[in-house]
Structures are given as structure tokens and as C-alpha cells.
Amino acid sequence: MAASEIVSTEPATGAVLWRQEIGDVDGEVAAARASWADWASRPIAFRIETLRRYANVVRQKADTFADLIARETGKPLWEARSEIDAVIGKVDISVTAYSERTGQRRVDAPMNTRLALRHKPHGVLAVLGPYNFPAHLPNGHIVPALLAGNAVVFKPSEKTPASGAFLIECLHAAGVPAGCARLLIGGPDEGKALAGHDGIDGLLFTGSARTGIALNRAFAAKPEKILALEMGGNNPIVVWDTPDLYSAAVLVVQSAFTTAGQRCTAARRLIVDQELYAPLIGEISKLIGRLIIGEPHADPAPFMGPVIDNDTADLLTESFLELTFLGGKPIRHMERPIEGRPFVTPAMIDMTDAREKPDVELFGPILQVVRAATFEDAIAEANNTRYGLSASLVSQNPKLYDQFWANVRAGIVNWNRPTNGASSTAPFGGIGWSGNHRPSAYYAADYCAYPVVSSEAEQARVSIGIGLRDG
Numbered sequence: 001m002a003a004s005e006i007v008s009t010e011p012a013t014g015a016v017l018w019r020q021e022i023g024d025v026d027g028e029v030a031a032a033r034a035s036w037a038d039w040a041s042r043p044i045a046f047r048i049e050t051l052r053r054y055a056n057v058v059r060q061k062a063d064t065f066a067d068l069i070a071r072e073t074g075k076p077l078w079e080a081r082s083e084i085d086a087v088i089g090k091v092d093i094s095v096t097a098y099s100e101r102t103g104q105r106r107v108d109a110p111m112n113t114r115l116a117l118r119h120k121p122h123g124v125l126a127v128l129g130p131y132n133f134p135a136h137l138p139n140g141h142i143v144p145a146l147l148a149g150n151a152v153v154f155k156p157s158e159k160t161p162a163s164g165a166f167l168i169e170c171l172h173a174a175g176v177p178a179g180c181a182r183l184l185i186g187g188p189d190e191g192k193a194l195a196g197h198d199g200i201d202g203l204l205f206t207g208s209a210r211t212g213i214a215l216n217r218a219f220a221a222k223p224e225k226i227l228a229l230e231m232g233g234n235n236p237i238v239v240w241d242t243p244d245l246y247s248a249a250v251l252v253v254q255s256a257f258t259t260a261g262q263r264c265t266a267a268r269r270l271i272v273d274q275e276l277y278a279p280l281i282g283e284i285s286k287l288i289g290r291l292i293i294g295e296p297h298a299d300p301a302p303f304m305g306p307v308i309d310n311d312t313a314d315l316l317t318e319s320f321l322e323l324t325f326l327g328g329k330p331i332r333h334m335e336r337p338i339e340g341r342p343f344v345t346p347a348m349i350d351m352t353d354a355r356e357k358p359d360v361e362l363f364g365p366i367l368q369v370v371r372a373a374t375f376e377d378a379i380a381e382a383n384n385t386r387y388g389l390s391a392s393l394v395s396q397n398p399k400l401y402d403q404f405w406a407n408v409r410a411g412i413v414n415w416n417r418p419t420n421g422a423s424s425t426a427p428f429g430g431i432g433w434s435g436n437h438r439p440s441a442y443y444a445a446d447y448c449a450y451p452v453v454s455s456e457a458e459q460a461r462v463s464i465g466i467g468l469r470d471g
Contacts (some may be wrong), residue, residue: 003187006187012296013341028153032151034179036179052092054143055091076294116456117454121150122448128203128206131157131262134156134163141204142181145204151182155184155190164183201225202228209387230428231433233389233434234359237418238271243396249286250287253288257291257303258421260304260306262363277371281348306344307344313364320347328354344364350369352371386433388430390414393413411431425442428440428442
């Protein structure tokens, strides 16, 4: 028998945090369809003011919201607080992006006419959110969509529904019409039904490549609907020609293990000059040994918490074992320090001589290491993936960075910075299996409205100057 409700539990403790009945897809879409036109007809200044009130509501409830996110995801409280800061900051960033990328333009044209460029909302946009950033990532779709005049039907991940519900409550408290910000509670079946619903005008998705590719296939026969996909990555971090191995190790640890490796921009592969391999791995191992892994509110504060659930932890430990079967040589094994809970320790495995390197996104704290003889080999290995989200070079040689930037395939290319921690003031997206060329963050405005070009004149003064018989 199908489940009638969604239950959210705390990964760190197993305690039930929240529960609610599964929602009605048809009803939520119908409510949004009935409401969006009135919202779209309001002046942009009205929508801006409403969303700025929303930022203030979140600010007022920041401690409660951060505590909820920490409990529901297992991430440390300090990290949940930084997520709330990103939610608040998104409003002003989106206002600036809307003006810059989808604002009105008028251009004088010949014969006392003018050319006007304006943008219209699509209508009703579905948003499917992930569990790793249950507020920040869907918020990055929802705020630009509402700002442009769309209504939104938001289905949070079934693993973090309470955080999604809190987000929608904040929007309503700020004065966003209830019909324009709809919450759909459900699992994969409801997500699939929402994505395929005739009543939506587009879908904004963050999640796995497997689901994103299925959505892309389903939307192939629906060119009238907008589809924006952000699908993660098998991201490389390359360490080459640098004497500061401690700093390099810190960047690798930050890239691979922040949020317990549950970031789409997390480094999955370390590619290192074979001459630096032993000392760098030694520095990384010492750092890993010092990392505090604990529940969100622990004191001292942990670097990372558990992964989202036991099924995920089981899959990660099995995946690490599979890498060893393929010829990988464990450097640090993945361990389960607390029986029955999804805490896992950061793991490293040398895949240089493995007979196969699976091109998959292992969504957790597993770092695969590959030694390279030349920098060209390192770039080739970095590009040895169907994904293309994030890549980083750790080096003190600017020429190597120029070569890296020019040749690596990724939508985010960093130098002496982690692979993760992307700014909301810049576009965010990748190529290959990482997206469908619709970057989010600052460029979200591009897919939340469509351009309308008008040639305009106050009077109709026209004639046909050629091709007519004499009258």
C-alpha cells in the first residue's frame, strides 16, 4: 500500500522531526494557475518589496530556521546558519540580476518608431529541490521566478520536507499570495507527476544526473516548456607545482569533505603530480585525522555531520568496497563510527592503476586519487568525465592556470580555491551531464522570463513603395 504521509527524521539521532500527509499534485497546480496572472500584473516594484519583506521574515526567524535545517540534514549548525545567510542575500542579488538581465530596454528606430524589449513570466513553474541545501538551492529558483511574475509549485526532497515547508511559510508571511507559492509534499511519484503535469509551464530542477536525464528526455517533446537542470558533477581538483602542501591539503579537504561531501561541487577526484603524491597525501591524512565528525549542535562544533540517511551511508561504504574490487588501493578506509546512524568517516582511495574508474557522482566523503606524470596528463584525467560542473587547480604557477583554464571542461574553474563555495553573484552551472546550458544563481533570471520584442509607433503611417500597378 502506498504511503499516505511523508515522515522526516533527524539523521544524527533517528528522532522523528516532522510529518505531513502527501499532497495533491492537481490541486497545487490548479491553485497556482488560478493565481499567477494577478501576481504577474502587479508592478515589479510591488514584487520586489514583497520579496524584500520575505528576506526580513527569514532574518527574524534565522535561528529557528537554521536549527531546523541542521536537525533535518545533519549538517553542523554553523553551516546551516551560512545557508540561511545565502537565502537572505538571494533577494537583493536577484533584484539586481532581474534588472540587468531581464530589464526593459527601448531603442529608437527609423521613421519615428521605437524598438521595445520587455520580458514576460512563463506562468507556473515547478521547482524540485534537493536535500543537501534544502533552503538555499530551491530558494535560488523560487525567488527569481516569483520576482519575474511566475507562480511556483515547490516539491522539496522527501528527505528534507520540513525545511521546504518552513521556506514556503516565510514567503506567505511576507505577503506572497498563497496561490503563487505552493508546497507539494511527496516522494518520487509526486515529483514525477508534477514534472509531467500539463498545467506547468516549466520545471527548475536540482538533483542527480539520472533524474535530470530522464526529465530532459520527457521534455524533449515539449518545446513550449522551459527546463533548467543542475545535475552535479564528478569534479577534479588538481595539485601541481606548489611548495605549500599544507594549504593544498586544506583546499582538498574543504573541497572533498565539507557537508560530508554532499555538494554537487564537491571534489570527487584529486589529481596530483606524482612527485608531490606522498607528501601531499600525508598532509591530507593528518588533517582528516583531526576533523571532528559529530551531531549538528555538538561542542566543539564539528567539521561535518552524518550523511542524509542510512541507505546513503550503506551505498557509500559499498561503493568504496567496489572501488577496491576495481583495483583501487585504499589510503583511508570509510568507517561507520556510530552503529545504526549514518555517520561516515572521510575516505581516500588511489585509483591510478585501477582497471576501471567509474564515472559516477559518489555523493559523499569519498575522494579518489590519481597520480599524473605530466600536467597535460593531469588535464586529460580531469576531463575524463561526462560531467563538467566544477574544477580547481592548486598551483603557484600562473602559466599552468592559464593552460588549465583554457583546456579543462567545466562551468566553474577555480585557482587556489576549493571546487565548492560558488558565489550567488555569478552564474552557476556546468556542461555535459552537469546541466543543460541554463546556469542558475545570477543567471536564473534568464530562464524565469522570456523576452518579448516590440516594434512600436504611435501612428500607422505606412505605404507600399514598389510592386503596385498604377491606380
